[in-house]
Amino acid sequence: MAAKRKIEIFSAGCPVCEDTIALVNRIACPSCEVEILDLHRPEVAARAKRYGLRSVPAVVIDGKPADCCAARGVEERSLRAAGVGVPLP
Numbered sequence: 395m396a397a398k399r400k401i402e403i404f405s406a407g408c409p410v411c412e413d414t415i416a417l418v419n420r421i422a423c424p425s426c427e428v429e430i431l432d433l434h435r436p437e438v439a440a441r442a443k444r445y446g447l448r449s450v451p452a453v454v455i456d457g458k459p460a461d462c463c464a465a466r467g468v469e470e471r472s473l474r475a476a477g478v479g480v481p482l483p
Contacts, residue, residue, distance in 0.1 A: 398427040414451035
């Protein structure tokens with residue numbers, strides 16, 4: 395049996411997530427095994443956290459977040475730099 399590339403798509407069911415699922419399914423090859431994971435399920439959310447995912451949609455390929463999906467998400471430092479928490483004069 396030939397080896398498969400495991401592709402996990404973490405989704406919250408939103409339209410952007412659905413677009414990502416469609417994109418991955420469109421470009422997947424016969425060597426790709428695509429799994430759609432619902433972040434509303436606690437065990438899936440825990441798995442996403444273990445991968446360090448902080449936003450959706452997110453794609454993990456063979457156990458590694460895709461470059462487009464790594465290190466994204468809300469960060470306090472960025473919010474503060476944009477003025478959150480700073481009163482207007």
